[in-house]
Amino acid sequence: MVEGKLAEETVEAVSAGFEHVVALTKQGVLYVWGSNDRGQLGTGEDAAYHMVPTQIGGSVFGIKFAHIAAGLKHCIVASKSGEVYAWGANDFGQLGLGDVEDRKNPAAILSKFTRSRISRVAAGAHHSMAVTDNGDIFTWGSNECGQLGYELRSVLGPRFVKFPRKLETIRGSRAYAGFSMSAAIITSGKAFIWGCNGHGQLGIGDDLQRTLPHVLPAPGGVQFATLALGANHVLGVNKNGELYGWGNNDRGQMGLAYTTPMELKPVLISSLLSSDVEVVVTGGYAYEMQGHTLALTATGKLFTWGWNAFGQSGLGNLDLGSATPNRLLEFDPPIQVLSMATGQYNSIISTIRKGVPSIHSWGPNYDGQLGQYP
Template identity: 30%
Template structure:
């Protein structure tokens, strides 16, 4: 009778059940490594293709790779090349795929899910589904109401009860938030209807639901200078706001007060990521093609010329060379792309070395960054004349303009420039999971959930009230409002 209630150990479970448990859970590559090191149950082969996989965990990593949306969109040759680039290690390949998937949204840290985004003079942070902001509240971009002009520390933004934020974007004057329901809220300047609200051109001082997107669940938003791009869960793209250069992708220069679908992108395949520059947009499809439209100035569209494109146009350099792009970043005057092999490409204005090729020459077409070819890049980030590249071991490389210390190199003056990628030694002690750079400041999140900022802090965009600026990373702390409220209730 007692045996009936004996608790079963993992050793008693059949290997196929352990496999099912591991593959249906949301395990990271790091979790799998820890399991493999912890128990022989996970380190053994268990007769599952012993000639091909070193362990059960190795087989689990293989299964999880093939369930990745990024990996499934790649052709067989691209998959083979990536496997070889990862040294035939399925766990490393999985780490790459998961990092890429998180690069345009939330990253999983030991302190919970987080995302950071930096705007002109402000910063927004998602931490465990709550949204915080700090810095200058120009035109209400911080979302705290008309009476708030500045927040010197990260302050939680009020949203409807039970609202869980899963992605945020903030550029110059406005911000947009995606909830787990797929609903989108916006706040900030709406003079060009960039917030997607037809009934007002005044600033939106508190987050407001974009009614025009009801019934169209979104997974990502990207805010430009005076426009916003919405990416639905079905891979369709909608745009609204100013359309001076055709950056809305509708074939004309007519402004749109509310989001309208970009019809040409409906025929190109499912879009997996979007990025918005000041007057142009980049979009990536599931088959690795990059489409650009809007302002052609500074060669940011990647077509070898500076003509405006009123409709989405595929960047032929990638297609001709069989390059499968997985993520893009749209800077103020240049652009960056990451391909399925972890290689980085830059194009646009080369001022101050923002393209990383050792000079300040413009690149009219995407050019591979040879100095990083030995690294497996997982995130690219471009903004004002500077670029950051995050590689799979958690190191960060930066290049471009060093104004205000926003490149993170304390041994160089604020007016210096770095024309080639250089690792940020000041962050070497940490494994960075995500990085975002604004006009003159930069914020990084580590795998432990720690937040570090550097650069200009004139308007408290680094979340500190006692600094004017930092030449090297300084830790930022976020007050846990929920915990404080619970403590108060118990007293």
């Protein structure tokens, strides 16, 4: 159980970075915990970490937030009024503030967003994304793999963008950021994906990098409803509730029982075929970019698989990982899972049972990323 004042709150969303977590309560308040070596907690302090959740105040005290995203060592959040704030590491301009200086406190991104209301944000390792109410998609930060979705004019200059820049090729309703890749679902329901592809993680049939958004194949013509991007792999749920995986599979990231080391196109995770999957989250900042996954079905069943050397699967053991989905029976109904996230080595879920909220986390705790004292 996560400790502190947050344990009394109903948490509607959690997002996990490399070794830090940001949580959003039902009242729109932000809490953070874990590593703070680059100011990624946004508390303005020099403390190396926080062992228990701490509320973010200062310049954002009283502001109600609606959407959150934790990158490798930075955070991007959107308020209910559509403003965007960022803090943490900024060596690639991933904060969108026009420079490469880290921030210990939340800073408002005013440029490019002056007349736009932001409804969703996403954060990768060194890049960030935002979606407006009218479907405009903005990206900024590192473009080493083309994850921003456009070509930079100078091939000899910096490979990053310090201000939000609008994608001119697509408009969408949702944006997703992986370690060095990006994706979006547009208003028609089609999914687009771009960026690094050395392990086939773009799912388009090869391992060639893409700088511009490319259509993600929809098996059987059924479009994807949601995506989860790791470092070298992707999981997607289509509108029928079927779960697909593609990309790197050396630690069973696909839940396909190690059938192949990688998949270049979406493959059905048949062991969950009878389940109507609603939400899936996956990690990817771990050693050699292995990842672990949590998937929640419409009937409230929670599954986990992937790399487990630090117990991040929550199965009560330490091993190289499980290549097939395993059910976490302790979170079956009447417990309702409200939100979940996977970080570098840790997992976290927000639940409610008979009106009583709680937060659970597991994995290592060397930087306080579990939100509890050892």
